[in-house]
Amino acid sequence: MFDVCVIGAGPAGSMLALRLAQLGHTVALVEKVRFPRPHVGESLTAGVLPLLEVVGLRREFEQAGFVAAPWATVRWAGEIRKRETHGGYQVDRGRFDALLLEAARRAGAAVHQPARLLDWRFDREQWQLRLDSGDCVQARYLADAAGRNSRMLGGSKTPLGPPMLATFAYWRNADPGNGETLVEAGPSRWYWGAPLPDSTFVACVFTTPGRTAYQALIGQSELLSPRFAGAALCGEIRSCDATPYVDTTPVTDRWIKVGDAALTLDPLSSQGTQMALGTALHAAAVIHTMFDRPADTALALDFYQRRVADSAEFHAQVARAFYREQEEPDSAPPPLSPRERVRLSPGLSFVRIPTVAGAYVIGIEGIEIGGRRTAYLGPMNVAEMLRLMNGAPIVAADLVERWSHLAGPAGALQFLQSAWHWRWIEAAADLR
Numbered sequence: 001m002f003d004v005c006v007i008g009a010g011p012a013g014s015m016l017a018l019r020l021a022q023l024g025h026t027v028a029l030v031e032k033v034r035f036p037r038p039h040v041g042e043s044l045t046a047g048v049l050p051l052l053e054v055v056g057l058r059r060e061f062e063q064a065g066f067v068a069a070p071w072a073t074v075r076w077a078g079e080i081r082k083r084e085t086h087g088g089y090q091v092d093r094g095r096f097d098a099l100l101l102e103a104a105r106r107a108g109a110a111v112h113q114p115a116r117l118l119d120w121r122f123d124r125e126q127w128q129l130r131l132d133s134g135d136c137v138q139a140r141y142l143a144d145a146a147g148r149n150s151r152m153l154g155g156s157k158t159p160l161g162p163p164m165l166a167t168f169a170y171w172r173n174a175d176p177g178n179g180e181t182l183v184e185a186g187p188s189r190w191y192w193g194a195p196l197p198d199s200t201f202v203a204c205v206f207t208t209p210g211r212t213a214y215q216a217l218i219g220q221s222e223l224l225s226p227r228f229a230g231a232a233l234c235g236e237i238r239s240c241d242a243t244p245y246v247d248t249t250p251v252t253d254r255w256i257k258v259g260d261a262a263l264t265l266d267p268l269s270s271q272g273t274q275m276a277l278g279t280a281l282h283a284a285a286v287i288h289t290m291f292d293r294p295a296d297t298a299l300a301l302d303f304y305q306r307r308v309a310d311s312a313e314f315h316a317q318v319a320r321a322f323y324r325e326q327e328e329p330d331s332a333p334p335p336l337s338p339r340e341r342v343r344l345s346p347g348l349s350f351v352r353i354p355t356v357a358g359a360y361v362i363g364i365e366g367i368e369i370g371g372r373r374t375a376y377l378g379p380m381n382v383a384e385m386l387r388l389m390n391g392a393p394i395v396a397a398d399l400v401e402r403w404s405h406l407a408g409p410a411g412a413l414q415f416l417q418s419a420w421h422w423r424w425i426e427a428a429a430d431l432r
């Protein structure tokens, strides 16, 4: 019998199997199709690199011949802006996903491929899983990493935005430009395009379902259509649902959902793969904690449940703000002035919350405000930073200086704007 059986070997499933095997657990990994297989979602954010580093795959990824994409060109709210990606990549998802799967296999995961899960039941403290390859797998714990359409463990998928349809195709002989990702807003739709490592170009239009005249819509894109003079479609035009969802019950003491099966982001963020890898690392810490420190099971489950819900809310808010900017270009709130006097928001409290430290979920001091709990902002410990305010009003520029000792000047500035944005601090106008 295996400790864990993971269904689906996309980025989430392979990362989870790999990390669990590295932590000493026996893992079966079940994937229904042969690899390499095509998969849309080729623009990766720089945030995948530290996640790959955790499992020792960063070097292999950097040497795999994927294309560095340091810039994105974004046409939004009537302006064309060049945005630094701080280390993004365009990848071939067939090869990227296979790289992760092979790493899981090398670490000791027993891979069943091609093998589709046919039925499953929990009986006498173990899962009995029947595969269409004829194999039967027994496991103590089950992970659903079967992607956005998975419904194997039931539960309710709550939409995080209006229904969205993605229609995409690959082009040959398109102008790759400088290798940058292209993102563009149009009336009731938006576009994403990227040159890929095999010299093809993926171009996708996101619309409300029912509006799918793909080539006519691509022709109306200011950024994409000039790239396709003299280019030809290679392969068919495909459509899929791209509505963002969150699962309201992503974990129990018998099973866990990871990647798109737990939380599907608005593709506007280009962070779906990063999120899939991140949830997998968190899920591995949750499972490792439950197996190795059973007394902390409730802490671990609470961590994962909240983490998925908080990530969903955060990404939905960011996406809403981005769409609002397109509809009402002047709606962005002004950043905090360094001369403003600020204080801790009265609704904020310091609480003990679960977080991942290394291989385990542990309890540490964090903050809670408006029902939302936070422990870290990047590498910065939020409670530690806010405690430096000593509860007294302070000029923002002086606060940045105080925080710089812990986070460096750039980190302190970023922390200030985030603390303002999330209302951890507020203007102390009455005390000026």
Ligand SMILES: Cc1cc2nc3c(=O)[nH]c(=O)nc-3n(C[C@H](O)[C@H](O)[C@H](O)COP(=O)(O)OP(=O)(O)OC[C@H]3O[C@@H](n4cnc5c(N)ncnc54)[C@H](O)[C@@H]3O)c2cc1C
Pocket (backbone or CB within 6 Å): 007, 008, 009, 010, 011, 012, 013, 030, 031, 032, 033, 039, 040, 041, 042, 043, 044, 045, 115, 116, 117, 145, 146, 147, 148, 150, 166, 168, 204, 240, 241, 242, 258, 259, 260, 261, 265, 267, 270, 271, 272, 273, 274, 276
């Ligand atoms: C149009 C579009 C564009 C996108 N663009 C980007 C982008 O630019 N950048 C980005 O980071 N993300 C993007 N995404 C999102 C990204 O592709 C996903 O978030 C990511 O693939 C999620 O990984 P996953 O492992 O959870 O699921 P998946 O990658 O979907 O993997 C699930 C795996 O499970 C297998 N499986 C399913 N059912 C079974 C079963 N019963 N038995 C066995 N195996 C099974 C499948 O074959 C598959 O290999 C985009 C998404 C869409 C729809």
